Amino acid sequence: MPTASVEKSRSTGRPPTEHAVDIRQQIMEAAIDLFANKGYAATPMRAIAERVGVNPAMIHYYFGSKEALLHAALEESLEPLAEAVAVMQKQQDAPLQSIISLIIGAFSRKPSLPVLMTREVLLPGGAVQEHFMKHFAPRLGGALPQLLQREQKNGRLRDDLDPRLVAQTLLGLCAFPFISRSLAEPVLGIPYGKDGIREIEQNIMNLLHRGFSA
Structure with missing residues (x-):
């Protein structure tokens, strides 16, 4: 059962469409890879956004913060x-x-x-x-x-x-x-x-x- 931080990030904004779920998944996968290779502190949200090909505001929309993104990616x-x-x-x-x-x-x-x-x-x-x-x-x-x-x-x-x-x-x-x-x-x-x-x-x-x- 997903933990609270994942539920919180999922409940923000409109109900997820298939495209939104796919973008969210891509963001988490990019975050895991970049956090692993560069470290959490050394990875700006901008780098994750560039990897996925989205605006940094999109990451804030889905996750709220870099810390919440890390938690969600780990939980997923x-x-x-x-x-x-x-x-x-x-x-x-x-x-x-x-x-x-x-x-x-x-x-x-x-x-x-x-x-x-x-x-x-x-x-x-x-x-x-x-x-x-x-x-x-x-x-x-x-x-x-x-x-x-x-x-x-x-x-x-x-x-x-x-x-x-x-x-x-x-x-x-x-x-x-x-x-x-x-x-x-x-x-x-x-x-x-x-x-x-x-x-x-x-x-x-x-x-x-x-x-x-x-």
Whole structure:
């Protein structure tokens, strides 16, 4: 369910048309990419508007402020992942493969997201730390160890491992390939097409099965 800031931005102005929804989506995607690569503080609204090909006033119309745009873009990216994790929590069985596929799938659809989160959530002074901690940390970071603990009870994950540390390792393994893409692709020759992402996912599975599996 979208959080308050998204609902607020959606309720401003006239009811959204299909074109308006498309423009709004383009603005959020451009914002994620620019915030990830240049940083939130160093990205003016004008740069986002130029990327999309709209007037800066259009961004203010849809979102009200740059901070509200950042919150909306983060929520639009993370909400589907949080909802999918919630579904997994209700299921009797959520194998490690499904968890990894879920995370890799989210990052491959929004490849700038891990970079944005590193800049603006993990690093000191990140622009969206407080917002993330309030709205998403319990639903993502808090839920993942519980899923892994269930894997231990099902006998598929070594019971001598701390599920919190496994969660930290798992997130790092899934996020770093996207964070390091600008070097990994030209220097290591790692492909990032559909087949390449599938190979990255399988490599993570192989590492975890051989190191963590019971």
